[in-house]
Amino acid sequence: xxxxxxxxxxxxxxWVATCTASAARGCDVVDWLTAVDTAESLxxxxxxxxxxxxxxxxxxxxxxxxxxxxxSITSWFPGADWxxxxxxxxxxxxxxxxxxxxxxxxxxxDGSSPLRKTTPLDARVRTPWPGQKSATGRRRQKLPPGVRAxxxxxx
Amino acid sequence: xxxxxxxxxxxxxxxxxxxxxxVCVRECPSWCISxxxxxxxxxxxxxxxxxxxxxxxxxxxxYGLCMYCGICIETCPFDALAWRDSFDYxxxxxxxxxxxxxxxxxxxxxxx
Numbered sequence: 001x002x003x004x005x006x007x008x009x010x011x012x013x014x015w016v017a018t019c020t021a022s023a024a025r026g027c028d029v030v031d032w033l034t035a036v037d038t039a040e041s042l043x044x045x046x047x048x049x050x051x052x053x054x055x056x057x058x059x060x061x062x063x064x065x066x067x068x069x070x071x072s073i074t075s076w077f078p079g080a081d082w083x084x085x086x087x088x089x090x091x092x093x094x095x096x097x098x099x100x101x102x103x104x105x106x107x108x109x110d111g112s113s114p115l116r117k118t119t120p121l122d123a124r125v126r127t128p129w130p131g132q133k134s135a136t137g138r139r140r141q142k143l144p145p146g147v148r149a150x151x152x153x154x155x
Numbered sequence: 156x157x158x159x160x161x162x163x164x165x166x167x168x169x170x171x172x173x174x175x176x177x178v179c180v181r182e183c184p185s186w187c188i189s190x191x192x193x194x195x196x197x198x199x200x201x202x203x204x205x206x207x208x209x210x211x212x213x214x215x216x217x218y219g220l221c222m223y224c225g226i227c228i229e230t231c232p233f234d235a236l237a238w239r240d241s242f243d244y245x246x247x248x249x250x251x252x253x254x255x256x257x258x259x260x261x262x263x264x265x266x267x
Binding site for chain 2: 127129130131133134144145
């Protein structure tokens with residue numbers, strides 16, 4: 001059986017207070033924390049669970065996609081450490097008030113955020129897309145899914 | 156899932172059902188399917204003008220790239236693709252994992 005948890009949208013300055021309030025209600029374990037880039041907006045999302053029951057709370061906060069930053073919750077939830085580290089590396093979100101960490105998977109100092117929609121997908125730009133052709137042999141102008149027109153112009 | 160539902164082991168092709176519409180090729184997240192086709196005109200008696208049909212020339216799945224998500228099977232509008240139970244098609248080299256229309260249609264009847 002799947003159980004849906006309502007998403008609670010909160011402001012960045014209430015992030016820590018709302019998370020600790022959830023913990024006070026029993027949801028004191030970080031199941032996961034990640035970010036969602038919808039191209040229009042950037043969100044950070046955390047799923048807090050109550051291990052004693054099936055209850056959980058999902059908190060979401062919209063960030064400034066140009067300079068994404070939010071307070072770290074690792075002081076209250078040590079289990080968030082790994083997730084914040086990964087989210088910082090993959091989405092370029094700065095978690096304030098925690099020790100900075102080395103990159104796990106990307107090259108250090110690269111500065112790219114692989115899971116942001118604005119990051120060019122190099123392999124997808126360079127590899128010929130098998131879906132480009134149509135049955136009639138005419139080349140379609142359509143780009144492969146996820147590839148933006150501006151990435152292909154400077155090739 | 157009943158016991159008769161095939162596992163996600165190999166994708167079988169029914170070339171007669173394929174219209175070369177390219178839906179599977181474009182939906183495939185790992186770009187492992189390629190389709191070659193051409194257009195032919197078919198004259199039918201009583202028809203005002205000949206009908207154009209797509210004719211499938213080649214259909215290839217690269218199992219070295221395939222991630223067995225099944226999106227091609229889900230999206231195929233003509234049920235030309237289906238899961239089959241066979242799994243013994245390993246290969247010693249990279250090219251051996253590319254299966255063409257003949258290879259893929261061989262899985263269709265029984266899956267063995």
